[in-house]
Structure formats: C-alpha cells, structure tokens
Amino acid sequence: MKKLKHALALALCASAMGAQAQTELTVYTALEADDLKKYAQRFNEDHPDIKINWVRDSTGIVTARLLAEKENPQADVVWALAGTSLLMLKNEDMLEPYAPEGLDQLSPKFRDRDEEPAWVGTNAWMGALCVNTIEAEKEGLPMPTSWEDLTKPVYKGHVVMPNPNSSGTGFLDVSAWLQMMGEDNAWNYMDGLHKNISRYTHSGSKPCKMAASGETAIGVSFAFRGARLKEQGAPLEMVFPKEGLGWEVEAAGIMKGTDKLEAAQTLVDWAISRKAMEMYNEGFAIVAMPGVAKPVKHFPANAEELIIDNDFAWAAENREAILAEWQRRYDGKSEAK
Incomplete structure (x- = not known):
C-alpha cells in the first residue's frame, strides 16, 4: 500500500x-x-x-x-x-x-x-448572402442573384450587413465593391444599398445568424457561417452574387x-x-x-473562380480612409456596441 x-x-x-x-x-x-x-x-x-x-x-x-x-x-x-x-x-x-x-x-x-x-x-473566407427562404416567401421577396439586386426597393428593411469598422467580413465586402466597381460607382452603390439596410451589426456572422432565426430575410455574411447553419437545419439559401465575391x-x-x-x-x-x-x-x-x-x-464547387482578384496591399493601405468614409456616410444605422 x-x-x-x-x-x-x-x-x-x-x-x-x-x-x-x-x-x-x-x-x-x-x-x-x-x-x-x-x-x-x-x-x-x-x-x-x-x-x-x-x-x-x-x-x-x-x-x-x-x-x-x-x-x-x-x-x-x-x-x-x-x-x-x-x-x-x-x-x-x-x-x-x-x-x-x-x-x-x-x-x-x-x-x-x-x-x-x-x-x-x-x-x-469568402462573402455570401444568407437568405431565409420562409421569410422571403412570406414577404414576397424574389431570390437575389447579384449585389445590384439588393438596391431594389422591394428589399427595403429586409437586409442586414456587418459594419466594416468592426467586422472583417464587412470590410472585405466594401473593399471588393470599391475594387470591382471603381470608387465613385461603389459609393453610389452603397448609398443605394444603405436605403434597404435595417441595421449594421458588429459581427460578420451575425447577419447570417439573424437570417437563420428569421430576424431578417437577408444577411450579408460569409459562406462558412451560412454553410454551417444550413447544415444544422436552418431554412437558408446560400447566394453567391454573380459580379464576384470579396474574400480575405x-x-x-x-x-x-x-x-x-x-x-x-x-x-x-x-x-x-x-x-x-x-x-x-x-x-x-x-x-x-x-x-x-x-x-x-453547401459551398459552390467553383469557389476559387467566384472570388475577385483581391489587391490586399491596396486594401491595407487605404483601410483607414475607407472606414472613415463609410462611417461618415452610414454609421447611423449601426447597432449599439
């Protein structure tokens, strides 16, 4: 012993x-x-x-x-x-x-x-839209296929997006729009999108979680979170806008x-x-x-073909200016921290 x-x-x-x-x-x-x-x-x-x-x-x-x-x-x-x-x-x-x-x-x-x-x-990680199919049908919303679609009046109040000042997903979207569309066109696009946004969240995954729970019809989020929620049984359709996807x-x-x-x-x-x-x-x-x-x-088979040719050095060099301009224009709809 x-x-x-x-x-x-x-x-x-x-x-x-x-x-x-x-x-x-x-x-x-x-x-x-x-x-x-x-x-x-x-x-x-x-x-x-x-x-x-x-x-x-x-x-x-x-x-x-x-x-x-x-x-x-x-x-x-x-x-x-x-x-x-x-x-x-x-x-x-x-x-x-x-x-x-x-x-x-x-x-x-x-x-x-x-x-x-x-x-x-x-x-x-790459951008994506999470669309709640039940809410979309109930509200009579067509399934979006492009970023441009989200500026249509029918979607007013039904879109949630991450704030790029706090969310990397929000920043990759804004950076991608600026690179794809050119600066003037991109800010004009975001002006139109802003009219349809109900709120900006401080988390990149939250818009998709809100779509999954029916709190919003459309969440601008990223593919990883959408795929995981869809696999868990959420009534989500994953949409990958045809113009191209921001990624990080x-x-x-x-x-x-x-x-x-x-x-x-x-x-x-x-x-x-x-x-x-x-x-x-x-x-x-x-x-x-x-x-x-x-x-x-739940990811597209051609994921690498959908992502844009992202200039990370440009995005990093211009990040502070981009975020300051975004905040000046749109921060009024951001949720409280």
Missing part, C-alpha cells in the same frame, strides 16, 4: 511539474468562437507542452487593440486574423519575420512577399518582442502544416496549401 501511495505521489508530482513547464502563448484571433476549442485541441495533439490562451473578437476590434498596444504588446502570436490586418501590423513594424517550416508548399498569394515573411496565410486570407504572424519566440515559431509552423490545412478545410473551401482542399458541403 505504501508503494502504491509513493507511486501515486510521484505521478502527481511529475504531472504538476509538467504543467508548470507548459509554455503559455497569448494568441489574438478573430476565429469563430465555436472553433476555438477545436483549433487548440488539434494543435495540442502534437504540442501538449504549449497552451493557447485565446483573446478573441471581431477582426476590426482585434486589429484596433493590437495597434493600440503597439508600445506594449500583449499578444505573442496572431492566428486567424485578416491578412489586411497583418499587413497593417507589418507596416507598423510590429511583426517578427519568420519563414515557417513548409513555407514553400503554400500558394504564393497566401504569404507575405518578403523572403522571410512577416505573416503567412492559412485559408480564405486568414493569416498568422509572430508579434515582435515576444519572450516566447520558440513556442511562437512552433505554433506558426503547425498553423501551415498539412494537418492544419485539413482542419481548415472542414469549414473553408479554400486553403493555402494547393492540392489539400476537398469540396465543402
């Missing part, structure tokens, strides 16, 4: 020492809240010695927080934040350049162009000044591994490593 107690005591001591030796990384992210646990668990299957402490919010809020903390960074790693946000951090010299293991296996459009990149892309790279990078550099590099190595790519593909149709992605249910 004494030997058993001694063995148990040694095991508990070893466990406690292991827990003490575990490195903790503060990771800022805009990842969907219901996937935080999955991402950490999959990473810990290979690296149980590193614990992820998530700090999660919408893209715009996380980006603003990182910039505000420039002189006293609190994050060690950024993972699953918009590539345009990482470009802004790079331009502020806030990222530690690092060429992760497996970098050469990524598509060139999913990485910083420097030889030793400041950030690397992991997957992409989800990216990872290491914050300059972290005192846990080795662990941070380990996380970024894993974030672009094949195992991670297969995990992303469970919800996203487009991933950074060619040849990995398989079709995702």
